[in-house]
Amino acid sequence: MMFKTHTAREVNESLEGKDIFLAGWVHTLRDLGGKKFIVLRDGTGIVQLVVEKGDQAFHSAQELTQESVVRVKGTVKVDKRAPRGIEVKVSELSILSKAKAPLPLDVSDKVSADIDTRLRERVLDLRRLEMQAVMKIQSAAVKAFRQKLYARGFLEVFTPKIIASATEGGAALFPVIYFGREAFLAQSPQLYKELLAGSVERVFEVAPAWRAEESDTPYHLSEFVSMDVEAAFFDYNDVMELLEDLIKGMLDGVGSECSECLKQLNYELPKFEFPIPRITYRESIEILRKEGEDVKFGDDLSTPYLRVLNKALRKDLYFITDWPSSARPFYTKARSDDPTVSESFDLIYKSLEIVSGSTRNSSREVLEEALKQRGLNPQSFEFFLRWFDYGMPPHAGFGMGLSRVMLMLTGLSSVKDVVAFPRDKKRLTP
Amino acid sequence: MMFKTHTAREVNESLEGKDIFLAGWVHTLRDLGGKKFIVLRDGTGIVQLVVEKGDQAFHSAQELTQESVVRVKGTVKVDKRAPRGIEVKVSELSILSKAKAPLPLDVSDKVSADIDTRLRERVLDLRRLEMQAVMKIQSAAVKAFRQKLYARGFLEVFTPKIIASATEGGAALFPVIYFGREAFLAQSPQLYKELLAGSVERVFEVAPAWRAEESDTPYHLSEFVSMDVEAAFFDYNDVMELLEDLIKGMLDGVGSECSECLKQLNYELPKFEFPIPRITYRESIEILRKEGEDVKFGDDLSTPYLRVLNKALRKDLYFITDWPSSARPFYTKARSDDPTVSESFDLIYKSLEIVSGSTRNSSREVLEEALKQRGLNPQSFEFFLRWFDYGMPPHAGFGMGLSRVMLMLTGLSSVKDVVAFPRDKKRLTP
Numbered sequence: 001m002m003f004k005t006h007t008a009r010e011v012n013e014s015l016e017g018k019d020i021f022l023a024g025w026v027h028t029l030r031d032l033g034g035k036k037f038i039v040l041r042d043g044t045g046i047v048q049l050v051v052e053k054g055d056q057a058f059h060s061a062q063e064l065t066q067e068s069v070v071r072v073k074g075t076v077k078v079d080k081r082a083p084r085g086i087e088v089k090v091s092e093l094s095i096l097s098k099a100k101a102p103l104p105l106d107v108s109d110k111v112s113a114d115i116d117t118r119l120r121e122r123v124l125d126l127r128r129l130e131m132q133a134v135m136k137i138q139s140a141a142v143k144a145f146r147q148k149l150y151a152r153g154f155l156e157v158f159t160p161k162i163i164a165s166a167t168e169g170g171a172a173l174f175p176v177i178y179f180g181r182e183a184f185l186a187q188s189p190q191l192y193k194e195l196l197a198g199s200v201e202r203v204f205e206v207a208p209a210w211r212a213e214e215s216d217t218p219y220h221l222s223e224f225v226s227m228d229v230e231a232a233f234f235d236y237n238d239v240m241e242l243l244e245d246l247i248k249g250m251l252d253g254v255g256s257e258c259s260e261c262l263k264q265l266n267y268e269l270p271k272f273e274f275p276i277p278r279i280t281y282r283e284s285i286e287i288l289r290k291e292g293e294d295v296k297f298g299d300d301l302s303t304p305y306l307r308v309l310n311k312a313l314r315k316d317l318y319f320i321t322d323w324p325s326s327a328r329p330f331y332t333k334a335r336s337d338d339p340t341v342s343e344s345f346d347l348i349y350k351s352l353e354i355v356s357g358s359t360r361n362s363s364r365e366v367l368e369e370a371l372k373q374r375g376l377n378p379q380s381f382e383f384f385l386r387w388f389d390y391g392m393p394p395h396a397g398f399g400m401g402l403s404r405v406m407l408m409l410t411g412l413s414s415v416k417d418v419v420a421f422p423r424d425k426k427r428l429t430p
Numbered sequence: 431m432m433f434k435t436h437t438a439r440e441v442n443e444s445l446e447g448k449d450i451f452l453a454g455w456v457h458t459l460r461d462l463g464g465k466k467f468i469v470l471r472d473g474t475g476i477v478q479l480v481v482e483k484g485d486q487a488f489h490s491a492q493e494l495t496q497e498s499v500v501r502v503k504g505t506v507k508v509d510k511r512a513p514r515g516i517e518v519k520v521s522e523l524s525i526l527s528k529a530k531a532p533l534p535l536d537v538s539d540k541v542s543a544d545i546d547t548r549l550r551e552r553v554l555d556l557r558r559l560e561m562q563a564v565m566k567i568q569s570a571a572v573k574a575f576r577q578k579l580y581a582r583g584f585l586e587v588f589t590p591k592i593i594a595s596a597t598e599g600g601a602a603l604f605p606v607i608y609f610g611r612e613a614f615l616a617q618s619p620q621l622y623k624e625l626l627a628g629s630v631e632r633v634f635e636v637a638p639a640w641r642a643e644e645s646d647t648p649y650h651l652s653e654f655v656s657m658d659v660e661a662a663f664f665d666y667n668d669v670m671e672l673l674e675d676l677i678k679g680m681l682d683g684v685g686s687e688c689s690e691c692l693k694q695l696n697y698e699l700p701k702f703e704f705p706i707p708r709i710t711y712r713e714s715i716e717i718l719r720k721e722g723e724d725v726k727f728g729d730d731l732s733t734p735y736l737r738v739l740n741k742a743l744r745k746d747l748y749f750i751t752d753w754p755s756s757a758r759p760f761y762t763k764a765r766s767d768d769p770t771v772s773e774s775f776d777l778i779y780k781s782l783e784i785v786s787g788s789t790r791n792s793s794r795e796v797l798e799e800a801l802k803q804r805g806l807n808p809q810s811f812e813f814f815l816r817w818f819d820y821g822m823p824p825h826a827g828f829g830m831g832l833s834r835v836m837l838m839l840t841g842l843s844s845v846k847d848v849v850a851f852p853r854d855k856k857r858l859t860p
Contacts, residue, residue: 043631
């Protein structure tokens with residue numbers, strides 16, 4: 001059946017006097033005795049409905065509760081007093097689903113709730129205009145990311161998520177019982193995307209990945225969407241240039257498609273410097289020492305250090321390049337002019353790493369040596385290493401955390417906010 | 431560094447006389463004594479290189495093996511005898527990665543291999559021009575699918591893949607050890623996409639899903655990419671119409687972007703009837719009985735039956751609608767005029783179900799009753815049911831198996847062929 005002729009957003013002055021059908025949720029409800037004002041919400045936005053005493057619809061409207069789902073027929077009327085200057089005078093109203101009252105969470109944002117309540121009542125929370133805006137921005141961001149990559153000849157690929165062994169070594173994996181055998185959930189498509197770059201040259205993937213994160217921080221979840229790129233005949237400089245184009249594309253895409261959503265969030269997209277400023281890891285250490293931090297070559301640049309760096313640099317988006325080789329995974333290529341550092345980078349938004357990338361090792365001997373140096377057994381990586389015997393091109397790539405990029409695109413401060421149904425140590429539902 | 435100025439595909443007559451850099455794999459190698467012909471392959475296609483005795487490059491070329499990775503500088507020359515009527519006379523050649531000989535699989539397709547060998551040597555197998563074509567068609571198909579949905583106001587969403595309990599009941603799930611607790615891999619985003627349709631109205635997702643398939647068939651894998659759509663204020667007829675548009679979009683997208691790839695596969699895209707013919711399940715049973723099959727209302731339409739139906743109907747793409755209510759999952763809505771059948775459909779390509787969809791139940795009471803009828807305990811589904819108290823709109827949707835659709839778009843006959851690294855009971859690597 002045809003539930004509606006128009007969406008809430010489509011109701012505008014050009015429809016004045018027309019009879020239309022709408023369907024959606026009762027966002028708010030105001031009773032003025034002889035008149036009821038209903039703000040109707042659907043996936044596109046909100047529009048005001050008016051039900052007047054004496055109309056048949058008035059009787060049905062008596063029963064209405066917030067978040068009930070209704071279908072209405074009505075006439076479009078321009079009215080400057082209404083939100084958006086337009087309202088719909090309802091002649092017919094049917095309740096498709098009546099919501100219990102009181103609601104466990106206020107969807108119309110008159111009462112704010114803490115994050116634990118919001119995550120518990122997430123299906124209602126996602127109906128809030130703010131969260132709808134977040135979801136739209138996310139969809140637009142991923143769309144823009146892919147469009148730029150298609151235009152540059154990248155193929156979207158799908159790598160396996162159940163893997164036989166711990167790929168990168170070290171990080172905590174989730175075990176899966178696979179037909180009676182032990183297997184694991186992929187913590188990243190790293191090795192598979194490298195192999196695919198060795199087959200079809202330029203690939204990307206947007207897919208879930210898992211890390212058994214013990215800690216409860218605003219930047220970690222145990223399940224996350226990883227946006228991965230890998231390209232043969234690229235080095236880390238090529239990848240950084242590509243990434244600049246992708247970041248620009250995502251900002252432009254969100255900026256043009258989601259201006260209403262950004263207003264809803266009361267957020268303005270940041271204006272970054274392009275090309276994105278680059279400093280080396282060594283330079284970062286020097287700056288930090290000048291700022292009085294007790295940090296030396298080889299140390300990890302944890303969030304507190306990045307905060308100091310962000311302030312000292314006065315840049316909100318910057319690359320830190322040439323990380324110590326020992327601090328990066330075995331597949332990272334060392335610089336030939338100074339093997340203590342690697343052809344690697346992190347892209348930092350304020351004090352948060354949002355992308356990590358590098359030129360990869362493309363020689364079996366170098367990979368074996370790098371594994372040994374990290375206390376890993378090359379034999380356990382034979383499923384990966386053997387392909388390097390059959391023509392593996394130089395290649396480079398990166399992994400980008402979607403929910404972290406979303407913090408940049410929404411101004412929100414926790415990845416739990418931007419992920420529809422986040423998973424962490426204590427959350428497996430809803 | 432800049433590895434190349436042009437891709438193999440970009441080398442054409444307009445570049446005649448120009449010096450260019452190329453990089454890629456040695457697809458084939460022919461030695462005519464004073465001349466070597468190399469067919470160079472990259473992610474875009476192939477181009478012929480010529481190395482002549484006396485040139486410095488000739489010396490390096492002596493060492494070459496098939497699938498070695500090279501970078502060359504050369505001059506573009508029109509030559510009718512060359513493949514594509516063009517070749518590159520090489521002046522400089524460097525070997526970036528030398529491949530061992532012999533290869534465990536012939537990438538240039540002179541010797542064909544069985545599927546087990548191909549899957550074992552998959553990284554080489556994916557370099558075959560045929561498999562590159564398959565990967566490109568897949569990327570184009572998913573792109574077209576998304577574009578149609580964006581245009582209709584659908585949001586891309588990401589639902590959780592680790593879930594606390596068996597969602598649909600029945601099918602075999604993979605257990606995950608989640609911080610010491612038992613959890614499962616989602617067999618479909620079904621319940622989450624319904625909840626999201628109840629929050630933001632129109633959603634889609636392209637993501638992995640898992641079923642512990644014991645059987646080894648050409649149509650099942652234990653890990654697969656599911657293309658899911660769910661929309662509030664849609665019923666199954668609306669969904670079928672949307673699906674027609676998506677199938678058209680995917681055929682058009684692949685047809686226009688991948689004509690070379692289709693040629694490579696020696697495949698012509700099927701020309702289907704639109705709107706896609708619809709027959710009811712009851713009509714299917716009647717046709718099958720007329721064809722002499724011993725089948726009755728309530729029976730599953732397994733592949734042998736669908737083969738007979740395909741032949742009798744003389745249609746390669748058709749909807750079977752109104753399946754018995756008892757044969758569909760608990761969330762499927764029964765027809766109000768005849769509750770023994772449901773508002774459901776399967777889209778069949780020849781004898782293969784490629785999409786399954788329905789109008790969903792949107793009332794808690796009906797859902798609880800449907801669970802009980804199936805021997806399931808409504809209390810175990812409370813995480814899902816409770817949201818139906820707070821305004822759940824009528825909604826409908828479908829799930830489409832990407833690898834099955836790919837059989838329609840490539841003419842291949844097994845999903846193991848089209849998935850880069852398939853997972854089944856015996857395969858966890860590569």
